[in-house]
Amino acid sequence: MENISFEDVFEGKLAKNEMIEPKDWMPENYRKHLIRQISQHAHSEIIGMLPEGNWITRAPSLRAKVVLLAKVQDEGGHGLYLYTAAETLGVSRDELLNNLHTGKAKYSSIFNYPTLTWADIGAVGWLVDGAAIMNQVMLQRSSYGPYSRAMVRICKEESFHQRQGYEIMTHLAFGTKDQKEMAQDALNRWWYPTMMMFGPPDSESPNSENAMKWRIKRETNDQLRQRFVDQTVKQVEYLGLIVPDENLKWNEAKNGYDFTEPNWVEFKNIISGNGPCNKERLAARNKAHDDGKWVREAAQAFAKKRSEIYAAA
Amino acid sequence: MTTQEALFQYILRIGDTNLILGQRLSEWTGHGPFLEEDLALTNITLDITGAAKSFLEYAAKVEDKGRSEDDLAFLRNDRQFFNAQITELPNGDYARTIARQVLVDCFDYYFYQELSKSNDETLAGIAQKSLKEVTYHLRHTSAWLERFGDGTEESHNKVQLALNELWQYTNELFEMNEVDELLIKEGIAVDLNLVKTKWEKHISELVEKSTLTIPQNVFMQTGSRKGIHTEHLAFILAEMQALPRIYPDAKW
Amino acid sequence: MSDNQGPVWEVFLQKKAGQPFVHCGSLHAFDKEMALENARDLYTRRGEGCSIWVVPSNAIVASSPEDFGPFFEPSNDKVYRHPTFYQIPDAIGHM
Secondary structure: OOOOOHHHHHHHHHHOOOOEOOOOOOOHHHHHHHHHHHHHHHHHHHHHHHHHHOOHHHOOOHHHHHHHHHHHHHHHHHHHHHHHHHHOOOOOHHHHHHHHHOOOOOOOHHHHOOOOOHHHHHHHHHHHHHHHHHHHHHHOOOOEHHHHHHHHHHHHHHHHHHHHHHHHHHHHHOOOHHHHHHHHHHHHHHHHHHHHOOOOOHHHOOOHHHHHHOOOOOOOHHHHHHHHHHHHHHHHHHOOOOOOOOOOEEEOOOOEEEOOOOOHHHHHHHHHHHOOOHHHHHHHHHHHHHHOHHHHHHHHHHHHHHHHHHHHO | OOHHHHHHHHHHHHHHHHHHHHHHHHOOOOOOOOHHHHHHHHHHHHHHHHHHHHHHHHHHHHHOOOOOHHHHHHOOOHHHOOOOHHHHOOOOOHHHHHHHHHHHHHHHHHHHHHHOOOOOHHHHHHHHHHHHHHHHHHHHHHHHHHHHHOOOHHHHHHHHHHHHHHHHHOHHHHOOOHHHHHHHHOOOOOOHHHHHHHHHHHHHHHHHHOOOOOOOOOOOOOOHHHOOOOOHHHHHHHHHOHHHHHOOOOOO | OOOOOOOEEEEEEEOOOOOOEEEEEEEEOOOHHHHHHHHHHHHOOOOOOOEEEEEEHHHOOOOOHHHHHHHHHHHHHOHHHOHHHOOOOHHHOOO
């Protein structure tokens, strides 16, 4: 036993599909990669509350209103589970939020697109959550215990999100002419941005190799993207809508669709802050945080006073 | 006025108060002062919007003219809304949102206690369910009132200012008219004088515990029982009702 | 006083009366009442529990991975602590 290094123990656990826990020794790269990945994921959930939250006050029925509220709330909850998972790696929520608010941290490019119509709420639930779920299901088996446990909880809760999105799309696609046009328009605008969610092509994905080795990721960006297209096409067809890709074609040989890649130049620009809503999203988060400062200070002051009172009693 | 007409009016009043308050609170989702509280307030919003749905469903049934709860929520004009004015005021800062919520939660707490004894079984049923929810809301918002009142100087001043400005809208909650008179005789409606006594005692104790003071000699606003509102309601409705009005044939 | 998100608390949920409390996650809160309410609002949105414990994270004392050998391996050979170690005559049946 004496000759076995920390590194060997760590590698041994990975090899045996065992979980790494917060107090276990881990390579610094692994810790850093995890903090980056988990916090980006958390930021995405929190920023993701905004485009959908945009339609809460305009939801067209009382049922739609409570469903959307519950869904946006879940996203906040998921952000929270993920922040607490990241915190077990020795970084504080304050630091993580600060990285988000100053624009230092990244989050999913998808949430920098605007939600322009009610159909976008359907499209986001159906396509964006659909794509997110494919990533998340795989992450339930990631090697870091707190991350994996957070993902299990998230996947359980997420299961209604995609369904509610598709339900909105069916109401629209089988509704009036205006509604169907609204649905097609939303699909046209969200199709390529959703495909970008899986990240750049494998050939250009700098962080993938380690992530696969460490079981923080278990399928490549291109594999996931292919699977997403394959499973989504028939859902589009059922709605009587058209995938906005004239190159989309079934390829018998690979048992999957050939399709047009999203515009990676646009992707890079959105990631670096030039998307249609990057500034609005960050400004909204910063405003909420700044407006909340006196609230947090009051709670802190009150707690301090009360613990002094408890101590004196 | 028949009992049916009075009952319809009465349920609209309760349903609209929940609907408009839920609408205002929902503006906070995604913008709360910190993540945990964002989710907590959204839970309250969900309860209140759910209650609005239940009451309006029942109102539609009592009216019996083929309208649904969504028709009532999305296709009436501002003069046909009977929510208390306090619910339509802008959220303001978090102190104002909390202060308004405490005042309304406390009203609902005693109101639903009485309403759950109503001879009208449907109303009593919704009230029993809502009472459990509101008991928690009141606990949550009371704790915040105390934190603000006895927190920092800044929070104390903000929440005191909120109370001072909201107070003029509190009397409306207890106003009674011919609807109440008729329905109290039937054992359906709640005597709001009874609720007022309990509310005043509860609020004055809570305000004192929070090191705050209740504003004195305030001139009270009135109007919502007749469908007269502040300037804010029409804007709320313009936003909330936009889709069903632009696409009148659509189902969502 | 510096602005922050408040201390971290650990949340334990009892699913049904009589069952043990199980750790379900963490959260931030500034005081005890807030911790309890936040736990309710975050971790029981789908009826996951009937009772909650919240504990400040820094009050938890945890064993280290290095402790695994000395802490837990010594109990592996104490087979006499398990009922199957003992032989009961067949005639007696289940005991």
